[in-house]
Amino acid sequence: MRIYHYTNIETLALILKNKTIRFNRLDRVDDLEEGQSECSGIKIGQYLFVSCWTEDSEESIPLWRMYTDKGVGVRIGIEKDMFKTYTYNDGDVINGVTMEGEVKTLLSPDMLAMSDLFIFPCFNDGVFYRNMQYVPNLADALRNAIIRNSNGSFNFELSKLGAFKNSRWAFQNESRFVMNIYPKPSSISVGDEIFATWLCSVFNQGIPNTIKYYDLDLDISALNSIDITLCPNMSKGNKILVESLCKTYLHNVVPKDSSLTNIVNLK
Structure with missing residues (x-):
C-alpha cells in the first residue's frame, strides 16, 4: 500500500x-491541543515522535496549502513498508541487552547503542503505524491510555498514544508512524534492574x-520506487x-504534474 506526504522542496x-x-x-507539531495533551498528569507529547502521512491517493487542496509553502512543494508517494530492516543474531549483546533468537527490527546498531536514549522497540501496526481517530473530546479519548498504579508504576496502552485528534482535523485523513523515545542516563543500561x-x-x-526529532533509515528499494x-x-x-534532485538521488523517477494544475491557484 502506498501512502502520501505533503512537504516542501x-x-x-x-x-x-x-x-x-x-x-x-x-x-512541536501544528496541532497544539494534541501536542500539549496529558494522560494521568503526564505530558506525553515530549516522548512521542511522529511522521504524518495519508492513505488518500486523491490530492488534497488543504494539505497542499498547509504543508508545501503555497506552491513550493511536492507530494511524496511511497510504500508503507518503507523503512530499512536490520537483523541481529542469537546472543548478540547491544547496549546491555542480549538478543534471543534472530531479531529483525528497524533500529540500526547505532540506534541500539545510544546510551542516553531508550527507543521502545515495537514496530507492529497499531503501535508503530495507525490511522488517526478523530474525536469530539481529546481528553476523554486519552483518559485510560496511561494508568498510574498505587505503587508508582504505570500501565500504558501504546496503541492510544498519538492516535487521536480533535474532529476539526478530520479533513487530513491522517495516518502516522509513532515512535516512543525516552531520556536515559548513560550509566543505566536497558538490561539493568x-x-x-x-x-x-x-x-x-x-x-x-x-x-526534538529522530531520523529513521529508509529502505533503498522503497526509496527508488517513490513517486513525486x-x-x-x-x-x-x-x-x-525538483527534477535535478530526482536525477541526482533517484533511479528513473520523473516528477509528475499535479492533477489540480490549472484547476486551483494556491495563494
Whole structure:
C-alpha cells in the first residue's frame, strides 16, 4: 500500500540525500491541543515522535496549502513498508541487552547503542503505524491510555498514544508512524534492574526529553520506487530544482504534474 506526504522542496532534498524520514516530537507539531495533551498528569507529547502521512491517493487542496509553502512543494508517494530492516543474531549483546533468537527490527546498531536514549522497540501496526481517530473530546479519548498504579508504576496502552485528534482535523485523513523515545542516563543500561525504576521516575517527575526529532533509515528499494507529484502552481524554476534532485538521488523517477494544475491557484 502506498501512502502520501505533503512537504516542501527543502525537506524532499534532505529525505533523498540522507535516505531517512524525520520523526518530529509531538509537542512541536501544528496541532497544539494534541501536542500539549496529558494522560494521568503526564505530558506525553515530549516522548512521542511522529511522521504524518495519508492513505488518500486523491490530492488534497488543504494539505497542499498547509504543508508545501503555497506552491513550493511536492507530494511524496511511497510504500508503507518503507523503512530499512536490520537483523541481529542469537546472543548478540547491544547496549546491555542480549538478543534471543534472530531479531529483525528497524533500529540500526547505532540506534541500539545510544546510551542516553531508550527507543521502545515495537514496530507492529497499531503501535508503530495507525490511522488517526478523530474525536469530539481529546481528553476523554486519552483518559485510560496511561494508568498510574498505587505503587508508582504505570500501565500504558501504546496503541492510544498519538492516535487521536480533535474532529476539526478530520479533513487530513491522517495516518502516522509513532515512535516512543525516552531520556536515559548513560550509566543505566536497558538490561539493568534499575532501568524500570528510572523509566517510572521519568513519568513521575516529568523529566524532559533531550531531543526534538529522530531520523529513521529508509529502505533503498522503497526509496527508488517513490513517486513525486509537483504542487499545482509550481514555478518553472522550482520544477527544475525538483527534477535535478530526482536525477541526482533517484533511479528513473520523473516528477509528475499535479492533477489540480490549472484547476486551483494556491495563494
